[in-house]
Amino acid sequence: WGVVGHATIATIANHYLTEAGKTYVSSKLGAGVTMASVASWADNYRYTTVGRFSAPYHFIDAEDTPPSSCSVNLARDCGPTGCVVSAITNYTQRVQDSHLSVENTKEAMEFLIHFIGDITQPLHDEAEAVGGNDISVTWDGTPTNLHACWDTQMVEKAAGGSNSTATLTAFSNKLIAMIDTGSYSSQKAGWISCDNVATASQCALSWAQDANALNCQYVLKANETGMELDGSYYTGALPYIDLQIAKGGYRLGAWINALAAAA
Ligand code: DCM
Ligand code: DCM
Ligand code: DCM
Ligand code: ZN
Ligand code: ZN
Numbered sequence: 001w002g003v004v005g006h007a008t009i010a011t012i013a014n015h016y017l018t019e020a021g022k023t024y025v026s027s028k029l030g031a032g033v034t035m036a037s038v039a040s041w042a043d044n045y046r047y048t049t050v051g052r053f054s055a056p057y058h059f060i061d062a063e064d065t066p067p068s069s070c071s072v073n074l075a076r077d078c079g080p081t082g083c084v085v086s087a088i089t090n091y092t093q094r095v096q097d098s099h100l101s102v103e104n105t106k107e108a109m110e111f112l113i114h115f116i117g118d119i120t121q122p123l124h125d126e127a128e129a130v131g132g133n134d135i136s137v138t139w140d141g142t143p144t145n146l147h148a149c150w151d152t153q154m155v156e157k158a159a160g161g162s163n164s165t166a167t168l169t170a171f172s173n174k175l176i177a178m179i180d181t182g183s184y185s186s187q188k189a190g191w192i193s194c195d196n197v198a199t200a201s202q203c204a205l206s207w208a209q210d211a212n213a214l215n216c217q218y219v220l221k222a223n224e225t226g227m228e229l230d231g232s233y234y235t236g237a238l239p240y241i242d243l244q245i246a247k248g249g250y251r252l253g254a255w256i257n258a259l260a261a262a263a
Contacts, residue, residue, distance in 0.1 A: 001117055001118060001120075001121050001151050001152075001155060001245070001248075002040075002151045002152035002155060002156075003039075003040045003043075003152075003163045004152070004155050004156055004159050004162065004163050004167065004168070004171070005117065005121070005151065005152075005155045005245055005248075006039035006040045006043075006113075006114060006117045007036040007039050007040070007163060007168050008155075008159065008168055008171050008172050008175070008245050008249065009039065009113075009116075009117040009120075009245055009248040009249040009252060010034070010035035010036040010038075010039040010113055010117070010249070010252070011035070011036050011168055011169075011172040011249070012172050012175055012176060012179075012245075012246065012248075012249025012250060012252075012253065013035060013113070013248075013249045013250070013251075013252035013253035013256065014034070014035050014036070014253070015172070015176055015249075015253065016249075016250060016253030016254065016257070017253055017256060017257060018257045018260065018261075020257070020260040020261065020263075021253070021256045021257040021259075021260045023260065024256060024259060024260035024263060025109070025256060028095060028105055028106055028108075028109035029106055029109055029110070030106065035113050035252075036168065038109075038110045038113060039113050039114060039117065040114070041110045041114065042054065042057075042058070042110060042111055042114035042115070043058075043114070046058065053081075054087075054111070056079065056081045056082050056083060057082055057083065057084055057086075057087035057111070057115060058084060058087075058114075058115065058118050058124060059083065059084055059118065059124040059125065059126075059131055060072060060077050060078055060083035060084050060085055060119075060124070060125050060208050061077055061079070061083070061126070061127035061131070062077045062125055062126050062127055062208070062212050063076055063077055063127045064126075064127075064128075064212070064215075065128075066126065066128055066215040066216050066219075066220040066221075067215065067216045067220045067221040068216070069216065070212050070213050070215050070216035071209070071212070072085075072125055072205065072208045072209045072212045074201070074205055077127070084115050084118055084119050084124060084125075084204070084208065085119075085201060085204040085205050085208055086201070087111065087115050088112065088115050088116060088119065088200055088201075088203075088204040089200040089201040089204060091108045091109075091111040091112045091115065092112065092197050092200040092255075092259070093200070094108035095108040095109050095112060095259065096197070096259065096262070096263070112252075112255070112256075113252060116207075116248060116251055116252045116255060117248045117252065119204060119207045119208055119211060119248075120207065120210075120211050120244040120245070120247050120248040120251075121150060121151065121211065121244065122150070122211045122212065122214040122215050122219045122240070122244070123146065123147050123150050123151075123215070123219060124211070125208045125209075125211045125212035125215075126212060126215050126219075126220070128215070128220060129146070130147075131147050132145065132146035132147035132150065132219070132220070133145050133146075133147040133148075135147075135224055135225055136225060136226065137149060137224055137225070137226065137227050137228070137229050138226075138227075138228045138229070138230075139153045139228075139229055139230050140228075140230045141228070146219075146224050146229075149229050150219070150237075150241075153229070153230070154229070154234055154237055154238075154241055155241060155245070157230070157234060158171070158238055158241045158242060158245075159171035171245075172249070174242075175242060175245060175246040175249065178242070178246060179246055179250055184243070184246055188250055191247045191250050191251055192250065192251055192254040194206050194207075195254050195255065195258050196258070197255065197258045197259055197262055198262075207251065210247075211244060214240055214244075217240075218236060218237065218240055219237070219240070
């Protein structure tokens with residue numbers, strides 16, 4: 001996801017924190033540092049020389065055959081340099097490691113906030129066409145690619161604008177209402193059915209499989225090469241964008257509450 005997606009996920013997560021969860025976040029990030037403000041740090045870090053090691057942690061290249069067959073297999077798909085599933089496992093352990101420096105602990109928290117977001121983006125759980133980066137499309141006439149539209153253009157349209165306090169508040173409040181009393185209220189328990197921080201790899205794999213399935217259901221179903229996406233493709237994608245951002249936020253909140261409860 002782009003900046004709006006990650007900041008919305010962090011804002012939703014923050015809404016669902018227990019008192020212990022809030023205290024846990026401040027103890028890791030520092031007093032007064034919001035989750036939304038650090039949610040995209042990992043995307044800047046991966047382009048730096050010292051942060052290059054973390055570039056593979058943003059995705060898992062599932063070597064499946066969408067749209068006919070979708071699957072994620074950790075042994076097959078998480079390479080020797082790591083993937084989003086192993087990264088969530090590693091940083092769930094590191095954020096709980098009392099021997100780490102304050103700075104490394106903060107980094108572990110920032111990585112978790114980011115990767116529990118990225119794993120709900122269907123194309124971050126897909127090898128096909130480098131997660132859709134190699135599928136050329138247009139957005140409102142401008143050449144771009146399928147992955148970028150899912151990360152940014154479609155999310156900004158769903159949110160009603162680019163990154164601003166007003167946009168984040170409106171979009172996160174809309175999704176929180178759907179979680180609390182709307183169409184997600186009956187399914188949200190399933191989103192956090194895996195919530196044991198001691199089995200992080202199992203949970204993260206199930207989250208990757210959940211998002212990857214959408215590549216067969218919708219994301220890669222239409223042979224999108226050359227397509228203008230700001231039209232019926234966007235309209236069909238919108239329910240999935242709302243769902244995946246809401247899910248990421250609700251899960252991240254529950255994961256942090258579980259970390260706080262285990263501390
Ligand atoms: N490191 C890592 N994975 C871990 C723990 C540490 O890759 N689970 C790396 C991060 C640093 C180095 O090892 O590059 C030393 O880390 P630290 O200073 O936290 O011991
Ligand atoms: N790091 C990590 N996991 C890794 C590699 C690095 O958490 N697999 C983090 C630990 C440090 C930072 O990257 O906070 C840089 O580590 P170092 O300076 O020891 O290489
Ligand atoms: N990406 C992905 N799968 C890959 C490679 C990249 O999901 N195999 C993601 C990471 C970024 C976007 O695609 O969100 C663009 O990556 P990059 O800047 O590395 O080209
Ligand atoms: Zn992306
Ligand atoms: Zn990312």
